[in-house]
Amino acid sequence: MDFNSSQNGTVAVDDPSSDLIFMVTLFRDPPSARYSAFAALLLIYAFTVAANAMLGLVIYLESNLHRPMYVLMALLAITDVVESTTALPRIMANLVASNLIPIPECIAQMFFYHVTIRVQSLILTTMSVDRYVAIVHPLRYHLIMSNSLVFKAFLATVALAGLPIFGYVAVVVRLNYCRMKVTSSPNCHSSMLLNLSCSDPYPSVIFNYINITTGIILPLLIVVLMYLLILLECRKPHLREGKGKAIHTCVTHIFVITVFFSSILFTFVSGLKLQTSIPGDLRSLQTLQYVLPPVLNPVVYGLRTAEIRRALARRLVGRVVPGESKMLRS
DSSP, X not given: OOOOSOHHHHHHHHOTTOOEEEEOOTTOSSHHHHHHHXXXXXXXXXXXXXXXXXXXXXXXXXGGGOSHHHHHHHHHHHHHHHHHHHHXXXXXXXXXXXXXXXXXXXXXXXXXXXXXXHHHHHHHHHHHHHHHHHHHSGGGHHHHOOHHHHHHHHHHHHHHHHHHHHHHHHHHTTOOOOSOOEEOOSSOOHHHHHHHOOSOHHHHHHHHHHHHIIXXXXXXXXXXXXXXXXXXXXXXXXXXXXXXXHHHHHHHHHHHHHHHHHHHHHHHHHHHTOOTTSOHHHHHGGGHHHHHHHHHHHHHHHHHOHHHHHHHHHHHHSSOOXXXXXSXXX
């Protein structure tokens, strides 16, 4: 194992009383690969922050976008920025600075990581409910969905996401770290900390599975149910003429959902079994959740949503792009 650190750092992770964790980071050797990986991650992070900030700003500035689905897009963009800021700077620091992270900092990162993941999951679930109401109950849409309801749902989402994670924190702060504190995980999460401890794993594992079920699996089942009901509705004769438009409004969201839940389920499942001996190419996939959804969400919503394209064009060049006004509204 290449600690790639000073002798003091090696001694620190060997010392059971030390609160330092050594993170075995990919691409540190040779140095040229290390700095190339750092530059790539820095570009990804800068693009993620800029693209999501632009999406949120356009939605905020354009009054015609002050509708529930677009407000949810803006809230998702903000959450993407928080998630990327929680994860990517730490990975970049591991590449060019110290691989050692104090346990308190690791627990703080774990808290924000788990909260943002659950918030994203619940926002995407709310989006699927919005699409269901818009397509299945269009005449009652404005009675059921509103911006105030979306903001209330978002506050409830943050509470539902944050409160269980305090349970994670309560579990990990009581862990007994008597092993060498070395991990292959690119960032801190509850399963990684559990793998480093000598404490009884069963309470933590049970709590972990409960949170995965309530924060990821249950929202995914609700999303699947919403779209099954939408597909059933689209088969009815009175929707045949508008079926194409109805499906178009859902395709973007379905793509975003697929990317998010695929990457997060892989990260959670593999994280439960993560060991320092796991192959490097597989360990690198642990970063998918921090990279793919935050990068793709603003691009996909910006490219596939006609009203956002028009709003962005007005802000950038001061006019509507020719032909855009004739396109179907997403």
